[in-house]
Amino acid sequence: MGRKLRFGAAITIAVAAGIYINNTSLLAPHRGGKPVLLAHRGIAQRFDERDLKNDTCTAARMLPPSHDYLENTLRSMRASFEAGADMVELDVHPTTDGEFAVFHDWTVDCRTDGHGVTREQSMAKLKTLDIGYGYTADGGKTFPFRGKAVGMMPTLPEVLAAFPDRQLLVNVKSRDAGEGQKLAAVLNALPAARRHAIMVYGGDEPVDMVRRLTPDVRTISRAAIRSCLIGYIGYGWTGLVPAACNNAMVLVPINVAPWLWGWPDRFLNRMADANSAVFVLGPYSGGEFSTGIDTPELLARLPQGYSGGIWTNEIEAIAEIAGKGKD
Template structure:
């Protein structure tokens, strides 16, 4: 009799626990009104390519699709185009130059995309300004180069980006795992007022991100290592509604197919992150090659009423669809 009573109490406890976890993490009762996701334009408005043919060392400029627009990634003009298509935030890549400037460029080698040879670190910013960033693009295996001669002087410095977009939100990808690039970037960030700094988000390798967070814990920055640790902590305790310190004032970028395993996904999780000044961005695919929501069919994978950011390489195609949905 006593044993049966104990078993009933255990069962009741388990049932109540399950109900609590469900009620505390369901998005069922949130956001009954339809909302649209925010738009993150990857490298501005860029030329796209077939991701199925990409490896870590692939020269993507050699495998672009037939151009449908005139813009080149990581240029001021491509960023202006993205914002003109209602991007809420633009992502860009930075590398450290020979004279300790920050050039906006993605590739490991200059010859992938430009008429230069070597690395960004081998040249001063003034020397990099002489290069043609459209030199290496081809959609037909090298028969024609539609942007050759059209990208001379178009590799911007971070100074130019901040000057061109003084009140726009930016996501900065730090493309080096050393403290020096973190120090140089910090020289720009430390003179920003609180409002401007709140518009800047940074991600990249562990060392520079750790340096930046040590200078100012409120900087919204995240590395792959810190993201992994933060999400593990959240998976262990998030069912209670607890938000680890490591998920505050930061950036969470992850594939949509994995995001569904987060406690409270999508809307309760989004509300929790918004309450602690953290941006949530979802990408398509497995997240390995910056696959974006680039066509109408891909938008079907976005959860209903998701109000975070979606990553896109074709802001020109996606923005009109999102706007028509309003």
């Protein structure tokens, strides 16, 4: 009996040692360089994030502005890249005249002087709107951007033309598979090298369509994020990468990262081998995957020498700390 116990203990130790060697980041090659910074919505006006709901008008709860940039505009995107962003995220909606409008909200009522569902309007109509109309930091007493952003809602082709060699993340706001088909047609008309610099995320149905029709564009959806991370936590110790993590944008909440086998370097290497890009988000607490690494304290929680992606709503501040800000 004693011999059997010793043999069993030896096997257990050997297996544990094998799992450790296969997964420790200490023995993994370190990818050098600075982190890849993603500016969520470009440089945007910040707002009170407490008790947010899906239909909360964030423009009406803007914090006192420290700059005059508005999200999802060419000017904001350009400033983001100049501030140190490697990639900018933008939101799109199909329009009734066959375009894609770059705008965050499902309706235009909150931010603009228009009314109605964004995707039920023509791009010609959307181009007439003042996209700074609804912003206020004092409960409606003043509107500092009114009249200053008429006609500034861009189309997706305008963004692609303005930044022909820049990395972009396109957010599909709907769950309409048909929208994914339309977006895939736009992407497939681009050169292969340009498509490689574009990623798509959003609703499961449109993203699945883009993934099928434009297989060289890396994608992620809410369901795919869960499938990728849960699957990897479950059996990533084997070295196997879940299918949802392949050719993907892998979004990792910073409080989930320590649970990933081989975090950080071995995990980053495995994702790179799967043609996937990793971006760390702010802590996940059961809500939306949109909080960012927005404070020095959160940035300090990343491992020293981390060279993967960082998702942030505060590109100017984070770029400076990360050593990628303006000279």
